[in-house]
Amino acid sequence: MRALLTRAFAWSAALGGAVLVVGAGALLVVAAGERAASEDRRDAASVAAVLAVTTDPDAVRGAVARTAAGASGRLAAHLPDGAVVGVGTAAGDVVEVSTVDGGRARVGISAPAPVVTTGLVAQLALLLLVGVVATGAAVALGRRRTVPVVDALRALADTAGRLARGGDGRVRVDGPPELAALATAITAAADRAERLLAKEREMIADVSHRLRTPLTALRLDADALGGGPVADRIRSAVTALGHDVDRIIESLHPVATAAGGTCDVAEVVAARMAFWSAHAADQGRPCEVELPGGPTPVPLPADELGAVVDALLENVFHHTPARSALTVAVVGHAGWITLVVEDGGPGIADPGRALHRGASGGGSTGLGLDIARTAAEATGGTIHVERGSLGGARIRLRLGEADSHHEPASPRAWRLWRGRRP
Template sequence: MRSVITRSLLVAAGLVTVVFLATAGFLVFSRAAAEAAAADQRDAAVVAAVLAVSADADAVRGTIARTVAGAEGRLSVVLADGTRLGAGGGSAVASVGGAVVSVVPAAVPFPFGAVATVLGVALVALTVAVWLGHRPFTPVLVALRVLASSAGRRVRLTGPRELEALAASINSASERTSQLVAKEREMIADVSHRLRTPLAALRLDADALGSGPVADRIRSAVIALGHDVDRIIQSLQPVEIAGPSTCDVASVVEARMKFWSAHADDQGRMCEIDLGEPAWVPLSPDALAAVVDALLENVFRHTPAAAPVGVSVVRHAGWVTLVVEDGGTGVADPSSALHRGSSGGGSTGLGLDIARAAAEATGGTIHLERGRLGGARVRLRFGEANSHHEPASPRAWRLWRGHP
């Protein structure tokens, strides 16, 4: 902000200085020209006075030589008989007894010395003007520094009324945001607690189904849902951060695909899995599992039962890529699909946003493309754990509508 004020003051004071210099130069030059013209008039008057007394050529010639204009060869006299005395052929200045006195105007040099003096004075004035111009802005700069250093806490400042009003607005917005966040947490906690009752009933019903692959999958899904509800409730409580978590993407995907591949078998859906070598990323296993479940749930919900699905993990050059693709009809509007809360299939629209947030938390990106199976392909790039590389640029997702 201080540099902006300095530039503004320099521009304003500089314009005033230029106008001042131009005006001073014009006045000094005009004064010099007027003085030179007055001197020529005096020389012409001296010669005219001699002509009024005598028309003797030698006397007139001697008078011309004694004048400044005559000595410079700029003054001449044409006598009544046509005789020219002196050099030059300028404009007529005086006429006496038929004789005409003429003077060639002198060349007026530009007053560089005077202009240099004025320029020095102007530069000193410019420096003083910029220094004094900063003083009224000091309270504004102090108030802005207080605003900049008050992130996350209540703003208290004294300064211009406008900035005090801005601080009050910021405080009001912060309080309102805190209230909204608190209400949202209360609502989520209330809903999560209410879910425990039907979950308990589902767990009892699942236990009553006996044994078998279908019953096992139902019990597994109920247990996983119960864990998710518990994690939601726990996340609403303030916890101590013990340090960054890491997990092996291949292991987490393998564990979750045991459930989803069984689900694919029930639907007669071909499921391709390619996990590759272990690949560690700075995410907790639960967070990565939530990403895998969100992507696979989208596939199973929004594609025909016979559409194939493929999941692969690739580690390369400090990045870990998780690819989930399907053989469905693709995504009609990728831009909307990648915005939180937007969905074209009747869902909440949070699945891809969960995946995007997890990828960007590691410095990576999300890409929505047309896959080799014919449908949509979601490609997540995670920054590898303990790998020193610059975040992907741009961090915002990129979109492709056509085939790769």
């Protein structure tokens, strides 16, 4: 910003200085021309004064030689007898004079004096130097006057960076009233966002704790079912639900989530698919899982990535018919780990809206895709909603590999849904 302002000041000061230098230089040239013409007239008048006293050629020749115009060969005296003293003609400025013997003599300047002289060049050079110095002083003064503005803009930019990283958004700047008002608005917006986030955490905590009572009753009922694969599957589902509620409650505490961590995407997907594959088999749903042989580390805790996998698969089981096919794949390439969940259902009618929490439509809150998008962006990646080869939706989650130092996706967006294949 400071460099931009400096260039602007430099161009403005240079333009103003050029106008002043050119104008002052033109005045100097005009003044020099008038001064040279005045000197020529004075030389002609001095020779005319000698002719009024005497027409002796030697005396007139001495008078002509003593003038600057005569020395430069531009002045000539025409005597009454037709003799010419000096060099040149009387075609230019002519001064007529009456001689002592009653005759008429003429003194003429054949060419004007040169305007560009050593003195004029020196004056123009001094004027140019003054213009350059004045331009530099104007730029330095302008930079000094913009220091508060640049400092205020830098403070606002730093605050915006902290907000993007989830930090404090409070800022106070000393600068122009407009920037101070902008800082106040940013602080107010940050405070409001913090209050809304706290309210959201409080609401989730309340809902999660309210789930405790029916969840306990459901666990007791599941224990009363006795043995058998169906009873075991119900007890496993109740246990997984209880763990999910525990993770939601724990995630509300900033200290618990600040530690971060890494996990292996293939291992997390394999662990979660042990549960979801059994659920798919119970529905008669074809289910394929493709996992790579090598490590696939991402900078996310295993619980957080497991919640992402559960959210995506829960969407598939909730919004597609029971016997719709399901494919889950993990691919690592060029510093990115891609998690793909594809189904054979009807697809997503409005993917842009589906990725906005609370406005998904189709009987969904959009919470599952919002959780997945947030996790992907936390690693510098993106989420893409596409049509898959099975005919339904394909959710492609692009996660930045651990220790790859990916920049945040810009813009943080998604690929829009393409038209249904014929």
